[in-house]
Amino acid sequence: MSSAVGTKAPSAELAAATGAGVRAVRRRRLLVLAARLAVAVVVVGGWQLVTTWGWLDPFFFGQPSGIARRLVDYFSQGDQATEFGSYWVQIETTLREAVFGFVAGAVTGIVFGVALGQNRFLADVFGPYIKVVNAIPRIVLGSIFVVAFGIGETPKVLLAAVLVFFVVFFNAFQGVREVDRNILANARVLGASPLQIVRHVVVPSALTWIIASLHTAFGFAIVGALVGEVLGAQSGLGLVIKTAQNSFDPNGVFATMFVIAIIALTAEWLLTKLERRLLSWRPPAPSEAAAI
Amino acid sequence: MAVRDEVATPPATGRTGRADARIEISGVTKRFLSPSGEAFTALRDVTFDVEPGQFCAVVGPTGCGKSTTLGLVSGLDRPSEGTVLVGGREVDGITDGISFMFQADALLPWKTVLGNVAMGPMFRGVGKKQAHASARDWLRRVGLAGFEDHHPHQLSGGMRKRVAMAAALINEPSILLMDEPFGALDVQTKAIMSNELIGLWEQLRPSVLFITHDLEEAVALADRVVVMTSGPGSVKAVYDIDLPRPRGSVQDIRFQPRFLELHHQIWTSLREEVERAYARTTGENS
Numbered sequence: 001m002s003s004a005v006g007t008k009a010p011s012a013e014l015a016a017a018t019g020a021g022v023r024a025v026r027r028r029r030l031l032v033l034a035a036r037l038a039v040a041v042v043v044v045g046g047w048q049l050v051t052t053w054g055w056l057d058p059f060f061f062g063q064p065s066g067i068a069r070r071l072v073d074y075f076s077q078g079d080q081a082t083e084f085g086s087y088w089v090q091i092e093t094t095l096r097e098a099v100f101g102f103v104a105g106a107v108t109g110i111v112f113g114v115a116l117g118q119n120r121f122l123a124d125v126f127g128p129y130i131k132v133v134n135a136i137p138r139i140v141l142g143s144i145f146v147v148a149f150g151i152g153e154t155p156k157v158l159l160a161a162v163l164v165f166f167v168v169f170f171n172a173f174q175g176v177r178e179v180d181r182n183i184l185a186n187a188r189v190l191g192a193s194p195l196q197i198v199r200h201v202v203v204p205s206a207l208t209w210i211i212a213s214l215h216t217a218f219g220f221a222i223v224g225a226l227v228g229e230v231l232g233a234q235s236g237l238g239l240v241i242k243t244a245q246n247s248f249d250p251n252g253v254f255a256t257m258f259v260i261a262i263i264a265l266t267a268e269w270l271l272t273k274l275e276r277r278l279l280s281w282r283p284p285a286p287s288e289a290a291a292i
Numbered sequence: 293m294a295v296r297d298e299v300a301t302p303p304a305t306g307r308t309g310r311a312d313a314r315i316e317i318s319g320v321t322k323r324f325l326s327p328s329g330e331a332f333t334a335l336r337d338v339t340f341d342v343e344p345g346q347f348c349a350v351v352g353p354t355g356c357g358k359s360t361t362l363g364l365v366s367g368l369d370r371p372s373e374g375t376v377l378v379g380g381r382e383v384d385g386i387t388d389g390i391s392f393m394f395q396a397d398a399l400l401p402w403k404t405v406l407g408n409v410a411m412g413p414m415f416r417g418v419g420k421k422q423a424h425a426s427a428r429d430w431l432r433r434v435g436l437a438g439f440e441d442h443h444p445h446q447l448s449g450g451m452r453k454r455v456a457m458a459a460a461l462i463n464e465p466s467i468l469l470m471d472e473p474f475g476a477l478d479v480q481t482k483a484i485m486s487n488e489l490i491g492l493w494e495q496l497r498p499s500v501l502f503i504t505h506d507l508e509e510a511v512a513l514a515d516r517v518v519v520m521t522s523g524p525g526s527v528k529a530v531y532d533i534d535l536p537r538p539r540g541s542v543q544d545i546r547f548q549p550r551f552l553e554l555h556h557q558i559w560t561s562l563r564e565e566v567e568r569a570y571a572r573t574t575g576e577n578s
Contacts, residue, residue, distance in 0.1 A: 183398050183399075183400060185368055185392065185394075186392055188368065188386055189366050189368065189386060189390055190391070190411060190412045190415050190463065191386065191412070191416050192411075192415040193415075196415055200400070200411065201400065204400070205402075279402075281401055281402040282402075282445075283445040
């Protein structure tokens with residue numbers, strides 16, 4: 001503002017500083033990428049070498065090249081890929097179970113979490129029971145579901161749903177409890193009905209918590225589906241793993257693990273997109289700006 | 293200041309005749325139960341009135357139950373003894389035609405500025421289109437045209453207060469309850485917001501119950517100042533502020549002899565309470 005001379009020189013200076021800054025940022029990004037690649041090369045390459053030299057027996061510990069070959073087999077042999085049909089069918093089965101379980105568990109978790117979070121009496125009554133149920137290793141319920149519902153897809157969906165339910169429930173419950181009291185009082189004074197308060201205030205406020213829980217919850221849904229399949233199934237990735245285990249094929253186990261990891265990462269990516277969209281009102285977190 | 297000067301001096305009795313805007317608090321005692329069931333008295337035998345269209349400030353030391361009083365008038369809470377009448381009717385349930393402004397933001401961070409302001413009419417069943425139209429109009433009146441699609445976190449503290457003011461006034465309340473609304477603002481912003489509040493108040497003339505720690509603010513804005521004693525809170529004295537309206541900007545009125553006289557008089561009364569409350573808190577801590 002002081003003088004024309006005073007404003008011109010700094011702008012050139014600023015441009016130079018920005019140029020240097022952009023270069024520094026780019027250099028750092030390249031360095032991180034290179035280091036990441038190096039880690040992968042060391043781990044996978046080391047594994048390959050150690051098993052080739054015979055320090056570890058590839059019969060028990062698998063071998064990266066063997067895993068890659070097995071993956072190619074799985075996806076190239078069509079209906080002959082596994083004893084139970086094409087590999088794609090296995091993926092589809094597990095994915096369907098996980099997604100149904102995820103949706104069922106998440107919806108019931110949100111409904112119960114919001115209801116109990118809103119109602120102090122219900123929360124006091126059911127609180128200890130829910131803690132008890134949460135303390136039980138729920139994965140064991142899989143055995144009961146298989147006995148009760150046979151080896152179809154139902155017990156897997158149920159197991160996935162149970163695992164998801166508790167994660168989402170606790171977060172929804174906590175989220176509702178954390179609603180700002182001033183905001184609630186303000187909405188009430190403005191004349192909001194209880195239903196309007198839930199819709200405009202409580203649920204959006206708890207959504208931050210709920211969405212954070214969905215990331216972990218989808219992982220649990222996949223675990224539920226897989227464990228259910230290992231316990232007894234007609235198709236699915238869990239069954240592929242179990243069969244590979246029974247025929248002493250560690251490469252088959254690792255290859256399927258790899259596929260599951262890709263599925264989980266894809267789901268994570270989709271959830272992050274959903275999160276960005278639903279929580280677009282949030283100020284960018286300081287860590288987000290620096291991440292990746 | 294700008295808002296104030298534009299307003300053609302409204303007839304002082306223009307909208308003050310609304311009998312539903314009278315607040316009568318008589319013999320009110322409020323006790324709270326701690327989670328372990330112990331009783332604790334926040335207010336004891338509080339009695340004072342706010343006339344329709346009057347701007348009434350309540351001052352008192354920390355923890356004297358000022359906020360509790362607002363809760364009772366709004367219907368968010370019930371008195372343990374005594375009665376609170378609004379417009380001649382005893383308060384049960386949320387009082388109609390009331391708006392609240394808090395020190396902390398009560399804006400919904402996930403709604404846009406427009407959505408926040410439109411909430412009041414929408415909660416009362418006004419259609420979305422109409423609610424948005426009147427919200428736009430109110431944002432213009434508080435000087436925030438062009439910020440409709442921003443989210444609250446993108447605004448400065450003063451701008452968020454303007455949004456809160458628009459959201460509180462859009463329903464054209466007959467009573468406006470304010471709980472240290474400008475307490476968190478810096479001194480300059482506070483003065484600007486006070487001027488704008490007075491400008492809008494002169495247009496709509498709701499009865500205002502304004503809680504503050506700041507005696508200067510109270511004297512500059514209010515027609516009546518209620519001084520409360522510290523815990524349990526009760527009314528110590530009520531002062532009518534006879535400074536003529538319109539008063540001009542709150543920064544300037546502070547230099548008028550009558551202002552200083554009133555300020556001094558009320559401060560003498562308030563100081564004892566503040567000192568007593570302070571002695572008590574330090575006594576408890578040692």
